Amino acid sequence: YSVDRYVRLHQTSGSSGELPLRWLDTAESWEWWLRIWAEHVYRAASVTPADRVFLAFSFGPFIGFWSAFGGAERLGALCISGGAMTSEQRVRSILDLGATVLLSTPTYALRLADVARGMGVDLAESSVRVTIHAGEAGASIPATRDAIEAAWSASSFDHTGMTELGPTGFSCSARDGVHLIESEFIFEVTDDGELVATNLGRWGMPLIRYRTGDRVIVSREPCPCGSPFMKIVGGIQGRVDDMFTVRGVNLYPSQVEDIVRRHPGVAEFVIEHRRERRMDEVALLVETSAASFSAERLEADLRQALGVRLDCRVVPAGTLPRSELKSRRIVHLGE
CATH class of the missing domain: 3.30.300.30 (ANL, C-terminal domain)
Structure with missing residues (x-):
């Protein structure tokens, strides 16, 4: 496409020490992002239009925050940005605004709980009933997930995705892994366990057989949740470079x-x-x-x-x- 077809530019965090990757989206590919969030990620976590979704991120150039916000908006939920706030301000906003869904990294969910305790607040008594996490494997690690759920008295879900690829997976009520969204991607696993993916809806800047760097074990055993998609057993094991x-x-x-x-x-x-x-x-x-x-x-x-x-x-x-x-x-x- 010519440059004037693109409406968004986002980039990776560069957390591995390399220069960030910059990625463009057309209006159509951005709608694809939001549809996946609304129809797969949020639906699996039982998020509905009646929910109030609090996003505990600073809204910088990283695509995950924006797509999560837009997906909740597309669903019809009330979207609450936690950008440009301290942790204390976020805790107060969650309480004052009656948030029912939290989006954050797993580590930051635990950090907010620690900050709240220092404020004399028990987040287990808040109105948050669901937490959705990305950026780290924590929400698929049983001990970490248990710690988050105990701190918030909420059900915690994992979500996988990449700036370059799109939102690739979600955890379900079975709580034993992450479903890969095969209606929107073609997934393969190499002999040494690396996940490879081709996205089918991001036509403005597509990827074909992209090596994700994620080590996985997958299963096609039927899931009690009823999803037809194959599952990463136990979530992503780790990064190749980790x-x-x-x-x-x-x-x-x-x-x-x-x-x-x-x-x-x-x-x-x-x-x-x-x-x-x-x-x-x-x-x-x-x-x-x-x-x-x-x-x-x-x-x-x-x-x-x-x-x-x-x-x-x-x-x-x-x-x-x-x-x-x-x-x-x-x-x-x-x-």
């Missing part, structure tokens, strides 16, 4: 997170990975609000579950970075 090795064992941050989130009081964590004398050394930095937190107990649980030892260190509150965007769970350090 895998790290400890004593010959390949691991993903999501495996570590599932153990870490089972320990009450963990506020934030980061995995530090470095090579020393041709050996992989991994440290787990943990912030905790629990006075009696045991790093030794966490180390033991990780060793039992993963088969390797991770050096766990408790760091002072406020040491680790926070973001309403994707949290960087692993930091690769040089020798």
Whole structure:
């Protein structure tokens, strides 16, 4: 198409350290985005026109926030932007405006709950009944999902998508994975488990057999929710470039997170990975609000579950970075 056919430009976050990718949409391809949100993502989470949808993001150039907002608007729900607000202001807005649906990253949902507790507010008593998450695998990690649901007293759902591809998947009431939207994409899985996708409705800037970088295990077993789409079992395992090795064992941050989130009081964590004398050394930095937190107990649980030892260190509150965007769970350090 000529440039004058395009009506929107968005870009990736560049969180992997590379330059951001910029992507164009025509009016028709943008409508395709919003239709998928309304007919698949929101429907699977039982969001209706009667809901009040609060989007806890700053509305920058990243497409996910805008498409989620537009999809809720297309559905007929009341859309509430949380842009240009502090976390405290967002908590207050959620309460004052009677929001019933929250959209955020999984980590930021837990962060809002921590902030609310500091304000003397229990978000489990708010009107929020559904939370939908993207940007991280957390909503498909049982321990993280359980923590979010306990903090908000709400049902939590996962959503997958990419700026380059579009909204690719949603979790359902079965709570055991993410359905891939095969009516809008052609999906393939390589021999080493990488998801490959072709989008069918983004004609202005399409992708054919695009390597997503996501490691998955898929199943075509019938789902109790009735969806005909195949499912990523347990959600995305991890990114190809996020895998790290400890004593010959390949691991993903999501495996570590599932153990870490089972320990009450963990506020934030980061995995530090470095090579020393041709050996992989991994440290787990943990912030905790629990006075009696045991790093030794966490180390033991990780060793039992993963088969390797991770050096766990408790760091002072406020040491680790926070973001309403994707949290960087692993930091690769040089020798």
